[in-house]
Amino acid sequence: MLAELQEIKARLCLNSTTSHQPPSQDKPWTPKSERQKTGRSSGAQPGHKGKTLKMVEHPDEVVTLPVTGHCGCGQAWDTVTVSDELARQVLDLPEIRLHAVEYRAQVKVCPTCHHREQASFPAHVPGQVQYGACIHGLAVYLNVVHFVPLKRTANILEAVCGTTISDGTIALSLNVAAERLTDFETELKSALLNAPILHADETGSKVNGKLAWMHVVSCKQLTLYGHHEQRGYAALKNMDVLPQFQGTVVHDAWSTYFQLPAQHALCNAHLLREWRHLAEEHGQIWAGELRSAMQLVYHEHKAGTLTSEGKAAFLDRFDMLVQAGLDVNPPAEPIPEQRGRVKQTRGRNLALRCQRHREAILRFLDDQQVPFDNNQAERDIRMACVKRKVSGGFRSAKGSMNFCRIRSYTSTLHKQGTSIWRGLVSIFRGDIIMPNFS
Template identity: 25%
Template sequence: MPDAYDYISLMCRLKAAQTRNKELESGEHYIKLKELHQKECRTYERKIQALLTEIADAHKETIRVRNYWFQVLENMLLEFEAIQKKAEQKLRKMEKRALLAERQRDDALEKAKEFRLKFYETATQLEEEQGKNLKLHAQINRDYENSSIPSSKTIRQKKIANSRKKTGRKPGGQPGHKGHGRKKQEPTQPVILLTPPGEVLDDHAFKKTARTIIKQMVSIRMVLDVKEYHADVYYNSQTGERVHAAFPDSVIDDVNYDGSIRAFLFLLNNDCCTSIDKSRKFLSDLTDGKLNISKGMISKLSREFALKTEPERREAYADMLLSPVMHTDCTNGRENGKSCQIYVCATPDGKALYFAREKKGHEGVKGTVTEDYQGILVHDHDITFYNYGADHQECLAHVLRYLKDSMDNEPDRTWNKEMRSLVQEMIHFRNECQPFQEPDPVKVSEFEKRYREILETARTEYGNVPANNYYRDGYNLFLRMEKYMQNHLLFLHDSRVPATNNEAERLLRNYKRKQAQAVTFRSFESIDYLCQCMSMLVLMRLEEPANIFDRVSRIFG
């Protein structure tokens, strides 16, 4: 079976090959193929032509599109270049702005640095000016209440303390209270009997009673008492000698003035603190111009009085050395435009001596009672005085004023208020004690304990907030009260010691009044004589009876 199939297949293929060979040999197939080829070629040529046409169109379209896109790209490039140009311009502007901003920033930083430096400088100046302001404010607020300035030197009016309570009663004498009338004087002229009124003389019904109403008119007048002495002169014809009767010792010049006139002018000028011109003018007015004393005579009265009273002052000097307690102080004086010092020493029994010195310190103390004194000295905080005497008590009146000054200028601190209250309480406690009665030691120990506690409070406050460089008075006061605690509290332990130095302060005011009237003295000797005279006047007022005018008149007489 397989062989028959293969044979048939071969025969079919052979027959097909013979047919194909015959066609090839006859050329018909070639012609057909050629025609078919040509036909296909023409078909392809048409296709190619169409494709070429299409390609040409496409090429044209490509060129058109390319040209269009070139135009678009060129426009875009131009637009891009324009945008880029604008961007570059903007960039240059931004660079300029950036450079300008950098310069401005640098300038701003420089200015900020300058402002910062100025701020620091201004802050420093502000702090300094605040300190100066505090210092000036403290100086402006200083018066007699918070410093050593006397009340007469302050602009503000002095406060008049009045602790009395209103009772609702009318002023003047109260019902049932015996009045105090004016003292009647001894009549110096015959009694003047007044004529009865006319109605009494006309009506006999009026009868005289045993009662007589007596009223006086008192006046004074200056009586010029002049004693004139005459002495006849005798001539010896043989010897040529001339002789007359001896005049009294006080009658030397043609016109002499006795002690009363000298005392009058001396007390006016030195005790009443009137000028020489006013004193002589007053005396001239009293005598209707009859007495016109020269300025030279009045100016020499202090020297004359000082020289005549030197023994009394020496005796007072020796007595003051024996006193257990003595006050001392000094103040400034003016001598021909220069400064000098006036010292005063006073004892509790009233004795006092003034001393004029050209310098302060140990040179000023030399020659005063303080130099040789061995008791307890009461004085202000002058370190010089601590080198003299056996013990010392500082004036608490000054401490109270300084504490008030600290309260006014350091209101945030508490120690000054507490210390001022404690000092006032201690002084009040001491004043309530009986004379020569020693204070209660328990109470004194309690005061000392509170004193130390307040000092610790001050130490803490100044440690937390240091004192201002322009106002250190409060801090310095704290250090002083701590260092000299024993000298601030001595009056609590000794009943003889006062708490203040007011005795010496009051005495120095007498010189201050004279200094204010004289403004300045021409020589130091005149100040020295004035101090000697003031010392003697203080001692005279201790005598009984204290008639200063009579005593001064006797000294000059």
């Protein structure tokens, strides 16, 4: 009973600093930070390139303010020459309204044979009346990039542009954008296969009220999202990248990833939080010492001051502390007539993971390209959690697929410093701005 009580109390103390729990689920007080103090003041540091409002060189409109009336001596200001001018500028949006362009295709009849000939309409004018590329791009921008639900997107467009757009029209914009980005996704997958290191993560995302999963495979310059009803290998196979990838995959030790043919590197930020929980809530000294040793060797490695002797000493200490963790957490006794594996304590499971996946945990020490953590994928998948809070899940599997493909495009553009807005508008103009895949 005491052991069960301790386990329950420890579970209640879990937060984003001691487990996989996201910071959004933490209690109101500020959690402890893993960052080490640098002694620098908060805010921008010396040399930071700031952003401030500046006057434009060529204003669109100039309003001259004349000096009128009379001077105190009686001289009329209208008769005095201007000696100088002081300028102030107001930067604002012009009035936003729909710009209607009417295309008139000429029709001519040959006076000789009476053949009737008509000029062709442009490809982007297929119907009698349609919205242009900017309206479609803005609808997709609001819904996919900023997670504004369909109804609210329609309300914003009505308030700003003065036009009433239905949910169906916005859904059509998403369908068209996703269809036209098919070639982009194909090239994106090929580029990811050629990357030396990829990051992977997943999070829950509902479709029509049922739990599904959003997956991400990314690197510094590229992002691929996928949505699947399963969390495991079937989802990775459907994305068609990781099952063929031969480089290094950085992940959080989810068992499915170990089925991949790639090399593995584990997220040590997750381990630091789990070691902290064991040390603070369960009083396991080995976990606290291993956490401190890992932090020290990471900062030495990052600063370039880690020597071969220091690295060897850390590896010996790592093995010693992991073994101490196994000794402190002996295997649980099998329960008679119980099928399957016997449930082990949290401490033993963590020590076993450190022992079994030692090479993947410490790969960052041997390969300079391998990062210490999986923050790249964590940042890329965070938007799915924000969407879940702001606008909930998806109405259909097709809607989730559309969202993931468009979001892959906008995220990749953002990483490469290309305007997302220009990219979305280019989709509907038929000249898609492609990111750099090399």
